[in-house]
Amino acid sequence: MxxxxxxxxIELLQGxxxxxxxxxxxxxxxxxxxxxxxxxxxxxSVLQVEQGSLYPALHxxxxxxxxxxxxxxxxxxxxxxxxxxxAKGRRQLHIExxxxxxxxxxxGRILRPAIQE
Amino acid sequence: MRGRLLGSRRGRRALDGLxxxxxxxxxxxxxxxxxRGMTPEEARxxxxxxxxxxxxxxxxxxxxxxxxxLDQARQDLRYAAxxxxxxxxxxxxxxxxxxxxxxxxxxxxxxxxxxxLRPLPYRTPEQLAMLWTEDPTQNLREGRSALWNVEQWxxxxxxxxxxxxxxxVSLTLTGTEGAEQIVGARISPNLLPLIGVQPALGRGFxxxxxxxxxxxxxxxxxxxxxxxxxxxxxxxxxIVLNGLPxxxxxxxxxxxxxxxxxxxxxxxxxxxxxxxxxxxxFVIGRLRPNVTFDHAQAEMAAVxxxxxxxxxxxxxxxxxxxxxxxxxxxxxxxxxxxxMLGGAVLCVFLIAAANVASLSLARSVVRAREMAxxxxxxxxxxxxxxxxxxxxxxxxxxxxxxGTLLAFVGIRLIRAFGPANLPRLNEVSLDLRVxxxxxxxxxxxxxxxxxxxxxxxxxxxxxxxxxxGGRSVAGGAATRRLRRALVVAExxxxxxxxxxxxxxxxxxxxxxxIDPGFRPERVLVMELSSPTTFSVAAQRTDLYxxxxxxxxxxxxxxxxxxxxxxxxxxxxxxxxxxxxxxGTVSERLRFRRDEVSADFFKTLGTPLLRGxxxxxxxxxxxxxxxxxxxxxxxxxxxxxxxxxxxxKLGPRDSDRPWYTVVGVVADMRxxxxxxxxxxxxxxxxxxxxxxSVDLFIRTSTEDPLTMAGALRAAVRRVEKHAPIYGVATLExxxxxxxxxxxxxxxxxxGFSLVALLMAAVGICGLIQYSVAxxxxxxxxxxxxxxxxxxxxRMIIGEGLMLSVTGLAIGLVGAWWLGRxxxxxxxxxxATDPLTFMTVSLLLTAVAVAACYFPARxxxxxxxxxxxxxx
Numbered sequence: 001m002x003x004x005x006x007x008x009x010i011e012l013l014q015g016x017x018x019x020x021x022x023x024x025x026x027x028x029x030x031x032x033x034x035x036x037x038x039x040x041x042x043x044x045s046v047l048q049v050e051q052g053s054l055y056p057a058l059h060x061x062x063x064x065x066x067x068x069x070x071x072x073x074x075x076x077x078x079x080x081x082x083x084x085x086x087a088k089g090r091r092q093l094h095i096e097x098x099x100x101x102x103x104x105x106x107x108g109r110i111l112r113p114a115i116q117e
Numbered sequence: 118m119r120g121r122l123l124g125s126r127r128g129r130r131a132l133d134g135l136x137x138x139x140x141x142x143x144x145x146x147x148x149x150x151x152x153r154g155m156t157p158e159e160a161r162x163x164x165x166x167x168x169x170x171x172x173x174x175x176x177x178x179x180x181x182x183x184x185x186x187l188d189q190a191r192q193d194l195r196y197a198a199x200x201x202x203x204x205x206x207x208x209x210x211x212x213x214x215x216x217x218x219x220x221x222x223x224x225x226x227x228x229x230x231x232x233x234l235r236p237l238p239y240r241t242p243e244q245l246a247m248l249w250t251e252d253p254t255q256n257l258r259e260g261r262s263a264l265w266n267v268e269q270w271x272x273x274x275x276x277x278x279x280x281x282x283x284x285x286v287s288l289t290l291t292g293t294e295g296a297e298q299i300v301g302a303r304i305s306p307n308l309l310p311l312i313g314v315q316p317a318l319g320r321g322f323x324x325x326x327x328x329x330x331x332x333x334x335x336x337x338x339x340x341x342x343x344x345x346x347x348x349x350x351x352x353x354x355x356i357v358l359n360g361l362p363x364x365x366x367x368x369x370x371x372x373x374x375x376x377x378x379x380x381x382x383x384x385x386x387x388x389x390x391x392x393x394x395x396x397x398x399f400v401i402g403r404l405r406p407n408v409t410f411d412h413a414q415a416e417m418a419a420v421x422x423x424x425x426x427x428x429x430x431x432x433x434x435x436x437x438x439x440x441x442x443x444x445x446x447x448x449x450x451x452x453x454x455x456x457m458l459g460g461a462v463l464c465v466f467l468i469a470a471a472n473v474a475s476l477s478l479a480r481s482v483v484r485a486r487e488m489a490x491x492x493x494x495x496x497x498x499x500x501x502x503x504x505x506x507x508x509x510x511x512x513x514x515x516x517x518x519x520g521t522l523l524a525f526v527g528i529r530l531i532r533a534f535g536p537a538n539l540p541r542l543n544e545v546s547l548d549l550r551v552x553x554x555x556x557x558x559x560x561x562x563x564x565x566x567x568x569x570x571x572x573x574x575x576x577x578x579x580x581x582x583x584x585x586g587g588r589s590v591a592g593g594a595a596t597r598r599l600r601r602a603l604v605v606a607e608x609x610x611x612x613x614x615x616x617x618x619x620x621x622x623x624x625x626x627x628x629x630x631i632d633p634g635f636r637p638e639r640v641l642v643m644e645l646s647s648p649t650t651f652s653v654a655a656q657r658t659d660l661y662x663x664x665x666x667x668x669x670x671x672x673x674x675x676x677x678x679x680x681x682x683x684x685x686x687x688x689x690x691x692x693x694x695x696x697x698x699x700g701t702v703s704e705r706l707r708f709r710r711d712e713v714s715a716d717f718f719k720t721l722g723t724p725l726l727r728g729x730x731x732x733x734x735x736x737x738x739x740x741x742x743x744x745x746x747x748x749x750x751x752x753x754x755x756x757x758x759x760x761x762x763x764x765k766l767g768p769r770d771s772d773r774p775w776y777t778v779v780g781v782v783a784d785m786r787x788x789x790x791x792x793x794x795x796x797x798x799x800x801x802x803x804x805x806x807x808x809s810v811d812l813f814i815r816t817s818t819e820d821p822l823t824m825a826g827a828l829r830a831a832v833r834r835v836e837k838h839a840p841i842y843g844v845a846t847l848e849x850x851x852x853x854x855x856x857x858x859x860x861x862x863x864x865x866x867g868f869s870l871v872a873l874l875m876a877a878v879g880i881c882g883l884i885q886y887s888v889a890x891x892x893x894x895x896x897x898x899x900x901x902x903x904x905x906x907x908x909x910r911m912i913i914g915e916g917l918m919l920s921v922t923g924l925a926i927g928l929v930g931a932w933w934l935g936r937x938x939x940x941x942x943x944x945x946x947a948t949d950p951l952t953f954m955t956v957s958l959l960l961t962a963v964a965v966a967a968c969y970f971p972a973r974x975x976x977x978x979x980x981x982x983x984x985x986x987x
Contacts, residue, residue, distance in 0.1 A: 032138060033145040051146070052169035055139065056177035062131050063181055069131070081138055 017057045019100060022085065022093040025067060029084035032058065058083060066092050128182035135175060143168055189500075193507040200508060207480060211473040212516045214875065215562055218469035219520025221868070223547070223555040224527035225462040228535070229455055231545040232447055238372075240313020245442040246410060247376065248280065248400040248417065252435050252705075259438065262400050265393040269424045270400075270437065276413035278405045281308035282388065282398040285378055287809060289649050289840060291357040297840045298646050298809070299340075301358070302380035305388045311403050312375070319352045319367030327385040332363040335383040338371040358382065360649035375401070376446055377540050401442065414439045446540045450940060454861045457938055461617065461868045464610040466558065468872050471603040472879045473566050477509070478600050479886050509567025510560060517559030521552065536856035597887075601919055604883050607876040608923025609930060612960055614869035616931035619952040620942055621862040627944025628858060633851060634785035634794070636722035640847035641821035642683070643828065646809040648838040657806035658737065660836055665714060667831040668814055673824060675815040678717030680799075681807045684850065685709055685787050694771070695753045695764045703769045708749065708796040709787070710766075712805050718744075718782055720815045721847075726750075728760040728780030735779075735801040742801055743776040747784045749796035764798075776800070789854035791943055813847065821846055861941065873960065876923075877967040884916045885971035896980040905976035912975050916968030917961070924957055 024030065024038045035058075036051045061067045066089030072082040085093070143164045150160035168174070201208045236242050248270065250260040264282065271280045281304065288301035306322040309315070316335060326333055334356065336344075345351035355362045369383070376399070404413055417437040425433045447455075481488075488501055528545055535542050645664065647657045661679055668677045694703045715731045726747060735742050743764070750759045759778045766773045776798075784794040802810075812832075816824055825844045832841055888895070895908055935947035945952070 031141075033142045036142075037149075050169045051142065051167050052139075052171065052174035053177070055135070055174045056181055059128075059131055059178040059181040062127065078141060079137075080141060081134070 017053065018061060019093070019096045021054070021057055021061060022066065022089055022096065025083060025085045026090070026093060029070070029072075029082040031072075031080040031082055035083070061089070064092075065089070132179060132182065135178060139168070139171055139174065189503075190507070193504050194511065196504065197508040197511045201512060204480070207476060208512065211476055211512055211566070212519065214469045214472055215513060215516035215559070216519035216523060217871070218466040219517055219555055219558055219562075220523030220527055221462045221871075222466050222558055223521060223524035223551055224531060225459050226554055227524070227528050227547055227551045228531055228542070228545050229459050230551055232539060232541045233452060233455060235541075235544065237443060237446065238314075239442075242312075242442060244278075244404040244406070245312060246402050246404060246413065247440045247442055247445045248402050249438045249440065250396060250435055251438050252432075259440070261396050262398050263394045263396050264388060264390050264398060266424060267398060267400050268389050269427075270417065270420055271388075273420045273423065274402075274413075274416060276404055276408045276416045277402040279307055279311050280400055280402040281305045281311045282386065282400055283308055283375055283378065284386075284398050285380060286384075287646075288358045288382060289360070289646055290382075291360065291649070295840070296646075296648065296838050298644065298842045299382060300380045301382040301384060302375070302378055303384050303386040304375070305386050307388070308375070308401070311401065314370065314373060316367035317370045318349065319365070321367060322385040324387075327387040330387070331385070332358075332361060333366050333385055334358065334363040335367045335369055336365055337369055337373065337379075337381045337383075340381040341368045356382070358384075372543070376442065402439075410439055410441055451539060451857065453938060454857065454941055457617070457941065458861065458864050458868075461614050461865055464614055465868050465872050465875070466562075468607045468610050468875045468879070470562050470565050471607050472875050472882075473512075473562065475600045475603045475879055476882060477566050478596050478603075479882065481505075481596070506564065506567035509565070510563035512566060513559040513561075513563030516562070517556060520559070521547070521555055524555065536860045537853065539857060539860070600883050600886075604876070604880050604919050605923040605926070607872075607879045608920050608960065608964070609927035611869070611872040611876040612924050612927030612956060613931045613934060614865065614872045615956040615960060616928070616935065616953060617938070618862070618866040618869040619956045620935060620945055620947065620949060621858075621865055623945040623949065623952055624941070624943040625858060625862045628790050628855065631786065631790045633790060634723055634783050635847075637847040637851050639816050639818065639821055640721065641814045641816060641824060641828065642843070642845050642847050642850055643812040643814070643825075643832075643841050644809060644843040645812050645832065646840045646842075647806075648836065650838075651808075654806050655737065657808070658803050660839065661714065661802060661806060661810065663835045664812070664832050664839075665716070667835050668812070668828060671824070671827050671831050673817045674828075675817055676716050676720045677812065677814045678720035679712075679714040679802055679810045679812055680717055681711040681713075681810055683787060683811050683813070684789075691766065692768050692771075693753075693764060693766060694769050696762050697754065698757065701769055706752070706796065708798060710798045710800065712802045712807055712810075713744070713799045714802045717799075717802075717813065720813050721785075722815075723785055724783045726781040726783060727758060728778070730780060731801045731803075736803045739804075741774045741776045741804060742779045744780040744782055744799040745778055746782055746794065746797040746799075748794050749798060750781050752796050790851070791854070791858075858943075873963055876960075877963050880916050880920060880964055881967040881971060883919075884912060884968045885974070887915065888912060888971045888975045891975075892978055895975050895978045896982070899978065900980040908976045908978075909969075909972050912972035913965060913968045916964055916972075920961060920964035924960055928953060928957065 020039050021035060024035050024042070027038075030038065032054055033051075036054055058067070062069065062083075065086060067083050068086055069081045069083045071079065073079055143161075146164035146167060147157070147160045150163050151157060155163065237245070239245060248262070248267075250262045250266065252260065261284075262282075267280060267282055271277070274280075283302055283304040286301045286303055288299050289296050290299045304322075306324045306327040309321045315321075317338060318341075319335075321335065322333060336351065341347060341351055344356075345354070351365055351368060354365050356365065357363075363382075363384070374380075378399075402413075404410070417439055421435055421437045425435055428435070444452075491501060491504075492498070525547055528547055532542060532545055535545075645661075647660055651657050651660060665677050665679065668674055691706065691708070692703055693706045693708065694701055713731065715733065715735075718725065718730055727750075728744070731742065731744065745753075745759060753759070753764070754762060759781060762778050763775045764778070765771065765775045782799075785797070786792065786794050787797070788795070814821070814824070814828060818824060822844070829841055829844075832839060898908065898911075931953070932948055939947040
């Protein structure tokens with residue numbers, strides 16, 4: 001039962017998390033931990049990413065060809081996978097961003113009267 | 118394992134080092150936490166917490182790369198299981214139908230496989246053949262051969278690499294517990310190498326040993342287990358056969374038999390004796406590589422002509438027939454019967470599949486809405502077809518599994534109750550080939566079942582239109598047509614099976630109503646051997662006389678008689694010299710000669726047509742007398758009274774004694790009910806007592822077997838060392854000739870009734886559905902004045918039209934197939950009008966009955982209700 005609810009949450013998060021990853025990588029290549037931290041700090045710690053769910057999301061994006069990766073060395077001389085956007089990913093980010101804006105506006109329009117009440 | 122399902126190289130590269138990536142990630146988080154001032158333990162705990170389940174992360178990352186279709190297939194499967202669980206009635210009906218059909222098919226094809234298809238257990242068995250002596254002028258086919266002839270064939274033939282001989286013998290085995298009779302065989306020393314069988318233990322005979330007539334024996338695996346407990350001590354041990362010691366030199370493999378000969382003890386027989394000997398041997402040969410049976414047959418015909426030149430004039434018409442061993446073991450009659458049953462069971466399967474497909478079609482119309490919704494939600498046509506196929510295959514798999522389990526049971530039943538005289542039936546088992554066949558059949562069924570609704574769904578173009586979404590999904594004309602065609606096909610197949618079954622049942626009645634020439638009820642049969650020391654005829658005469666006396670003194674025994682051997686296999690032709698009106702005539706004749714006691718005919722209830730039975734006066738010193746059967750009388754003294762006439766065995770100048778005919782008895786069918794009786798001659802037992810005899814005891818009890826103990830004791834009081842064996846009722850023995858026919862008849866009848874039932878269910882379902890979709894129309898008709906009887910007639914008429922169409926097609930098929938299988942019939946023609954008419958009426962009646970119930974429901978339609986719901 002609990003795993004089912006967990007999966008549902010990933011389903012819910014899926015699109016959003018993907019978008020956040022793409023957005024983060026627009027600033028340049030990063031390894032997994034750095035992406036997680038960037039999302040956390042970038043949202044003033046409002047968005048707490050369950051770090052484990054980052055990896056399936058990364059693989060999903062690789063599979064779709066939106067990001068790719070290289071083996072590199074991190075700041076503290078550790079070997080790590082560095083993920084970066086592909087051209088396709090850049091286009092996708094644009095599409096996803098405008099979709100998100102539309103969604104946010106639409107939901108906002110629906111919610112606002114309720115708030116006024 | 119999972120790695121293999123991963124799709125691309127990219128995926129493998131991405132997943133490579135995933136563990137390390139995650140470990141590094143947590144390590145970095147821990148470091149961050151420490152820098153924020155946590156203790157290392159706390160830092161690590163928090164890092165783990167923030168990451169969540171490592172296993173789930175890895176699992177989900179991997180799953181990204183798993184073949185997409187596999188994932189979809191899993192979805193399909195789960196969805197299919199859920200759908201099927203919801204429609205329990207449909208699943209139960211469909212799975213039960215399919216499972217039964219699959220079980221019947223698997224069982225039947227296991228039998229076909231073992232009996233007809235699987236190679237014989239010898240080395241390159243396709244090169245082995247039986248060779249028979251034949252003589253067209255004597256109506257002799259598949260006759261045995263003399264050693265001298267075989268020696269000639271062997272030296273003159275180029276086609277055969279080698280030939281060997283064998284024959285069954287009855288042996289008296291004397292052990293610590295007394296004497297008993299066992300089945301033995303004599304084989305030439307080259308027989309085992311020829312068929313390519315090695316003794317499991319010890320060795321075979323050498324040619325020298327056979328020529329020196331050494332008393333050696335090979336024993337069967339069964340005998341070895343029973344007598345020696347499977348011990349190696351058996352080799353070199355001595356057993357006493359027919360009063361003389363023989364040394365065991367080898368044990369044959371388990372279940373070994375030559376053709377259909379299954380013996381416990383095998384003795385050596387030399388091939389070249391220098392004398393011609395009797396025509397008593399079975400001959401088996403191995404063809405040289407690349408020689409065909411046709412070629413061998415042609416060559417042996419030429420060999421036969423050369424050999425004939427050296428034979429006496431009366432035997433110069435002899436030929437040799439070469440029969441492939443596999444054909445010999447399972448004759449063309451049995452083969453035809455089995456293929457017929459295989460075809461029948463396949464028909465049952467087709468009907469079952471048609472029914473299930475028809476059910477699915479009906480469902481597909483109901484589900485049109487569901488499909489349309491799915492299509493509207495973005496499912497592609499291919500996806501929907503796949504979904505339906507998955508449902509069909511899942512259903513078939515479940516049915517296949519149940520069917521296979523049922524087939525296990527079926528095979529056990531067939532092995533237990535199948536005809537014992539069908540060779541190799543004991544080898545029937547569920548083997549992989551058959552299992553594969555069942556799986557293929559199940560999948561085929563699944564595809565059929567799935568495809569039918571898929572096609573109609575696609576035809577409907579997956580529109581979610583108002584009129585289709587509502588009540589009036591009258592199920593497109595295509596669906597209706599398809600279902601009607603299926604019902605017609607079902608009826609056509611059912612009538613073919615019914616006609617076949619009807620003809621076999623009539624044949625069975627014909628066979629059963631044949632007068633065997635004796636009354637088998639309440640008669641017990643025992644075989645009795647005289648002790649091996651009774652070498653003088655008078656000793657045996659005395660023994661049999663006293664045994665009969667003792668037996669007749671047992672309570673509830675009405676009478677008792679003796680004959681050398683009641684049931685006969687192949688008869689041999691011999692020269693007979695007969696005194697007729699125009700002097701004495703010698704001719705070769707197929708006839709049977711036996712010795713009978715005075716009360717034999719009385720005991721069996723065989724009527725005397727002329728003259729008298731034997732009496733106590735027909736002793737060893739009295740003039741030789743004979744009783745003949747009606748067939749013999751008609752053959753040798755046509756239109757004359759044979760009583761008082763004389764005949765003798767052998768040619769005119771032979772020194773055999775003359776026999777005087779004293780009586781004529783009715784014909785007895787001693788080769789099975791279906792064979793015409795051959796001419797038979799009976800001698801007085803007292804004048805020529807054989808070494809072993811059949812004892813017949815007519816009792817006054819319904820179950821004569823209960824008297825076996827008392828009768829055995831009676832014989833033992835006379836002579837302790839005379840073995841008794843083969844105790845059975847005469848009805849039982851007569852019945853063994855019918856087992857194959859009973860097997861065929863009962864199975865085909867069963868199959869055809871199942872087919873009929875399924876066809877009835879099929880048409881009932883169709884009509885019911887048709888009524889349900891025509892409620893509105895029926896209501897309208899009733900509103901404008903149609904009576905209930907009009908509606909009834911209309912609905913039943915619809916069903917009747919379908920069944921009669923099927924009937925017409927099926928009758929043509931039955932007529933055509935019946936002629937091909939006419940050799941399986943007895944006393945009835947393949948186009949027997951009575952059978953055709955009866956089964957046609959039966960089928961029509963069943964169709965009407967099947968349509969009646971849904972039609973009745975149609976008449977209860979309330980026009981107001983039907984019209985309001987528009």
